[in-house]
Amino acid sequence: MRTSTTKNLIYVILILVITGLTALFFQVNSNLYKQPIGRVTQVTTQATGSQVDQFKNRVKTYQQTVTLRLLNRQQPTRLKVTNYYDAAQGMNQPVKEGQQVFLNQSQHGHWQIDTIKRDGIWVPFLVLIAGILILVLGPRAKRTLCSLGVNIGLFILFLWLSGLFPNVNLFYLFCFFSALATIVTLGLVLGFKQERTWTIVAAVLTTTLLTLALAALVFNLLNNRGIYFEHMEYTSQDPYQLLMAMTVIGVLGAVMDEATDITTTLYSVRQENPDLNRKQLAVIGRQVGQEIFGALNNVLFLIFIAEQIPMTVLYFQNGNSWPFTYTANLSIGMIQTLISAIGIVLTVPVSIGWFLVLDHGHLKWLQQKEN
């Protein structure tokens, strides 16, 4: 017990040291960037009064005189810029001493602050969280981190592909991503050679396809009534494809989670009681599914909707009504939530179905072999 405590203590110190070193690296890595970076050495902030909009929102406005030391340019070494912001800080933000900022220079040689250097915050935090994951997960950490890393890597690869081939159908592209991600995640976590891995892969892919087909059918039958594509954020191409692609990816993790639970339970129940008939197995599978699908719905609902809170509040403060604010900001998230919830429910019968088909076939084959 004592040795494991000492080991853990050493481990905690190691995590903190690596996090600290990462943070330090991002303080001194300005030569890796093309864009000029300056460190704020002095700031004086002045209140410049207030600003009122037509909805009687009054905010105080400020002006900062910022002295910067340029870190990745020989000339000039020092410069002064002015930074404007208001108390709400919706777009422009104040800077503070010690912070690093990216700078732009206009054609007339006029400098201004572009954005704050943020990688020095989140990368060390990422390292810290990965360290905590390894500490808590112990022997399981390798597989979990591996599947996280591979999935993120795959996602970046497919994003890059979408940039490379701008005319390709986004939905098909990310369906392909989803299939790959499913196989890789389940294979890494459960083992590629396990029969149950492939039962779960079959269940996940079937459920996802079924759910999207159902959604597409509803969209078509109702002529997309009530889907406000024009209000989708950051749409650069066909918003219908984008919505479908978002839905596939969003529901995938939850469906994998649930299908794994159901199928793993069924395999272990089958092993302990080989005499159970199909009906009894189906009942057990259904019970496992019922336990979790409510909670899974809420996981996705909160992820999809929480992100919209700032924009929604902004709409209200700009004098918009509830119906219009809902239409513009929340309706897409709700549709995504509902489709995902349908997928999460459908996972139950589909997982049981695939288990029964594959398991039954397996047994028959064994029996034939014995005979």
Add this chain to the structure above:
Amino acid sequence: MGVTAALTIILFSLMALIGGLKGIGAFISLWLNVAVLFIMITLISLSFNVYAVLLIGASILLTITVVSTGGDEDTTSLALLTSFVVMLCLLVLIVPMGKEAMAFGFAVESSEALEGLSLGIRIPFLQLGNAAALLATLGAVAEAAVAMATGLMALHRHGQTLTNQGLIAAALDLGRQIIGTAVNTVLFGFLADFLALGILFMKLHYSLADIINAKLFTSTVLSLLYAILGVVLVLPVTVLGYKFRERSSKSTK
């Protein structure tokens, strides 16, 4: 009939058909959560204190999600305790991190959506960003807390012969499985959220440096990390909560 209504009807039928009473319970809990979140947004818009609305609303959301899974009293109370403690831990982390990362509000990528809107509102976007970040973690925290508490209480009941040490070891093993799958659920949820922005970044030919320092990118990454941390924290907090309860029930005896 609109798409939302049609999907709602389909969802209800499927939940009742496949989930029975529990399915209907899950359906109701989803809509209760929708109502709570909408009320929270309204209250914040009416200039109530953001953190006060957040704490009260978040507690209600957690309670609805945990109670609706229909566990017994011991399991539910342990899961609730865990999720409240984890929520407070996350809030204590999110508030200073939000200020440090300055990854809240909007950026040039949002300018199309912001057309015609006045950004000078009375509510600081820092607080709105923090509220969004905390709320996005809560579903995952509640889900993991319920799974963990259910497993631990099942071990507790079945394993009368297990020594306390053995029980905790079994619970740790179970918790690690739960975290492994829950982390994936959260990851894909956030990847879906980021997809539109990611495609836009590619289309605009942002450089790596542009992306990793962008406000909107940083805010998504931080939200994802908070959610993963929340799920991970559920394991030690549940075990500590269980130990604490065992000790206090022994001392009252």
